[in-house]
Amino acid sequence: MTDLQLNEDEYQLFCEVPDDGCAAGNGSLRSRIGWSRPRYGRARQGLLDKHLVIRGVGRGGTLRRAFAPSQSDPSSKTVSIPAPVTESSLYKPLLQTLGAEWSDYRGLSALAHEDTAFGGGRLTGGRWSRPDLVVVGFRRFELVPARFEVVTFEVKTVDNINVLAVYEALSHSRSATHSYTLFHVPDVLADTKRDEIGAVIAAASEHGIGVITFDDAADFETWDERQPAERLQSDPLRMNTFLQEQLSAEGQLNVASAIKSSNLDHG
CATH class of the missing domain: 3.40.1350 (Trna Endonuclease; Chain: A, domain 1)
Known part of the structure; x- marks a missing residue:
């Protein structure tokens, strides 16, 4: 089991953030998921604390995925966070x-x-x-x-x-x-x-x-x-x-x- 652990809300939010490196607005992300502001804020902060997303500028603020650990530090272990599957x-x-x-x-x-x-x-x-x-x-x-x-x-x-x-x-x-x-x-x-x-x-x-x-x-x-x-x-x-x-x-x-x-x- 990997040391990195997410709760269900953190996982769901992470999967909503584009995987192509583009940023997404907090407002649009919260609207798509249908959460209250406090719930969204807790999940966002959890991802920020785990260095999985990065804040960006834009109306209401934006999020984009952080680089994988292996890209910034070749000696670190890559952590896989798979997308939801059917x-x-x-x-x-x-x-x-x-x-x-x-x-x-x-x-x-x-x-x-x-x-x-x-x-x-x-x-x-x-x-x-x-x-x-x-x-x-x-x-x-x-x-x-x-x-x-x-x-x-x-x-x-x-x-x-x-x-x-x-x-x-x-x-x-x-x-x-x-x-x-x-x-x-x-x-x-x-x-x-x-x-x-x-x-x-x-x-x-x-x-x-x-x-x-x-x-x-x-x-x-x-x-x-x-x-x-x-x-x-x-x-x-x-x-x-x-x-x-x-x-x-x-x-x-x-x-x-x-x-x-x-x-x-x-x-």
Whole structure:
């Protein structure tokens, strides 16, 4: 976690200041965000104290982003303050990491890793029964036979960290061996979001749901498994139906071929 920490208002204001070096008026910034003068003043002062913005001249005063530490002092560490992202924009880099480093670390030979959030006309089986992402494969061990795994994931952005995500994951966990919530938590907001993440972990631990936080979806070194997911005893028929309804034709073929050629196929 970076030493630089912002509260939510400081983060929101910083993201409103142009990232191209241009200045923006305090009046227009406050109007866009819709804050009172005292609230805006506290956030502005917080950014000034952290040397992230610089005051400028102009009617009502202006703000512009300060140079990154590495530009003024090559020996200092560059601090990344990412712009807000949409949940759907996280799916692709998350899938790439899940299918590569995450699977390797878990000892999972992934057969399919797919975005199932936008299933079009596919059957869902009810509210929240469709996860955002799914990874299917064989988990291998040194002294224990390989086990088939269906791992589902519920993805949330930093502004949607709450226990509701746990219950969404719990809903589709009935068709999985493991279910996780994946929360995007930029490093600069780690302290601000500590209590919210703590509440989620407490709820998840009661239901066997895993909790993972990450700063960069594409960088596994920023991922932190805060709560391991317990192995669930889902009905095989229900799992099979789930995969038929949610996986692509190619994904289903990869899974079926692997099972047919493995010692898990006794038919």
